[in-house]
């Protein structure tokens with residue numbers, strides 16, 4: 175009998191958890207396992223704000239896919255996924271095609287610009303190692319160029335961060351630590367540098383614990399970060415951004431760097447494929463399969479699951495993507511064994527910790543509020559745990575974070 179073929183798309187949190195669990199659960203005689211990813215490396219998306227600010231080298235953020243997969247059991251294809259032909263059960267790749275019996279879609283999310291003019295052209299996003307490297311280099315270029323100009327343009331030294339969600343705040347935390355280093359390195363007066371965070375909602379980290387948010391804002395403001403709250407970015411231009419607060423007249427803020435960290439949507443590949451979706455996210459069934467597609471599982475940032483307690487979608491996180499990867503591996507094993515009773519996925523949310531730079535953080539873990547060094551320690555434990563879950567102690571020793579205070 176022909177062996178079943180399982181194809182996993184994406185070597186991010188969800189995809190790698192699926193594959194590393196499948197290679198343990200499924201025998202070589204039971205199924206072929208294929209993993210497809212754009213790069214030959216995995217990157218810790220949750221550390222990209224550090225690489226973007228330049229506080230952590232981008233090589234610390236990534237590791238080879240081959241170092242965590244069993245090449246005797248898993249075929250790795252380095253290629254870009256271009257489309258999925260669900261009728262013919264084929265994935266179209268930049269290098270050819272691959273057919274499947276079971277497909278796990280784990281290509282992550284993409285930046286959501288809500289159609290705001292100029293963002294695609296003039297703003298950076300913290301979405302990959304390549305983008306992170308570009309942001310770091312761009313900021314350094316602005317500092318270096320400033321010193322070469324006879325008529326100095328101070329706006330070169332203004333950095334706009336769009337959105338004060340967790341990504342925006344974590345990036346600001348790193349920038350707050352990096353700017354004094356850059357000023358020293360490029361002989362720039364610290365007073366000339368502006369870092370402005372523009373947030374449309376009436377508060378920073380909307381919906382998060384107010385006491386912790388107050389702590390975060392105070393700490394960041396003390397390091398020179400400016401907040402424009404209740405203010406929406408309306409447009410990005412070659413010179414900076416246009417913002418508006420309520421009914422007020424729009425205002426221009428000139429800036430040399432604009433980083434858009436104000437939203438995530440699913441992968442555009444979902445929209446191209448014939449799979450029902452809402453802004454590229456698939457409202458999956460309780461067993462994580464796409465509606466109408468009994469052989470396609472969708473996990474991570476391209477999946478949408480509802481928190482029944484508040485009747486709203488769970489925010490897309492690595493925490494959930496990893497748990498979904500484990501559940502999908504078990505469900506595929508069940509299907510291979512002819513068991514149609516699949517596991518229902520319910521996220522087990524242990525908490526949320528938001529870093530404010532290397533040495534500070536805020537968070538709620540198992541219902542307990544944390545701030546300062548305790549929270550920062552916890553954040554590093556979480557970062558190391560995600561390495562451990564995929565690659566064991568060896569990967570933690572190679573890539574882990576051990577400078578706790």
Ligand code: FAD
Pocket residue numbers: 183184185186187188189210211212213215216217219220221222223253254255256280281282283300301341344441443473474475476490491492493494495527
């Ligand atoms: P990803 O981990 O993003 O992986 C997707 C993979 O697919 C990547 O390897 C990508 O290269 C590959 N890929 C994409 N498109 C293609 C294609 N067309 N062809 C081939 N390969 C492709 N969540 C938390 O729980 N805790 C945190 O502390 C946290 N911090 C964050 C900090 C930042 C700065 C950001 C941006 C996000 C953070 N998140 C955090 C959210 C978290 O990173 C995402 O929810 C998580 O990465 C989603 O996992 P995923 O497996 O769906 O996708």
Ligand code: NAD
Pocket residue numbers: 290336337338339340341342344372373374375379380405406407408435436437438489490491526527528529
């Ligand atoms: P988000 O959607 O959580 O936050 C985006 C922010 O941008 C919101 O506060 C929103 O009000 C604001 N915004 C939207 N449009 C705007 C506009 N036009 N002008 C100004 N502000 C605007 O996005 P995110 O912060 O990138 O987070 C994405 C996901 O990743 C979330 O699920 C988050 O929980 C997760 N994440 C978690 C962590 C962590 O746990 N430490 C860190 C980063 C991201």
